[in-house]
Amino acid sequence: MTKDSTNKDNISKDSGAFRTxxxxxxxxxxxPHILRYWEDQFGMLQPLKRAGSRRHYRPEDVEMVKTINRLLNEEGYTIKGARKYLTSRKNRQTAPVVPDNQDQPALPMAATVNKDNGQIVKDLKMVRxxxxxxxxxA
Incomplete structure (x- = not known):
């Protein structure tokens, strides 16, 4: 078998390589039509588009597609729910990190929470x- 006649399907790309x-x-x-549909439904999925509108998925796009696939097809999320999950996750990742400052006291624990909790629990049990x-x- 010559070098030119190798089967393209047997060649695996590096994990950092772009994918069509x-x-x-x-x-x-x-x-492919599902991937294009997901691009419409999930604004954060934006592969590069080159000449002739050929899509090239970056490694972060591949991870996004894997996550969307897992949410929709394994965990049972709806498209709306998956979109909400991904948006909230993105917001958490971009939130500013507050450095530890040992001069400030820690937040109070549950022992000092509002005394109305007992009434709230009773109301919730009544609704249940x-x-x-x-x-x-029924």
């Missing part, structure tokens, strides 16, 4: 009981 939509589709077993009763009657 076809390569990503084969790698993750997700049809009403819902349970309504479900049993």
């Amino acid at each position: 939509i076809g390569e990503l589709s084969k790698e993750l077993n997700i049809k 009981d009403k819902l349970s009763s309504a479900l049993n009657q």
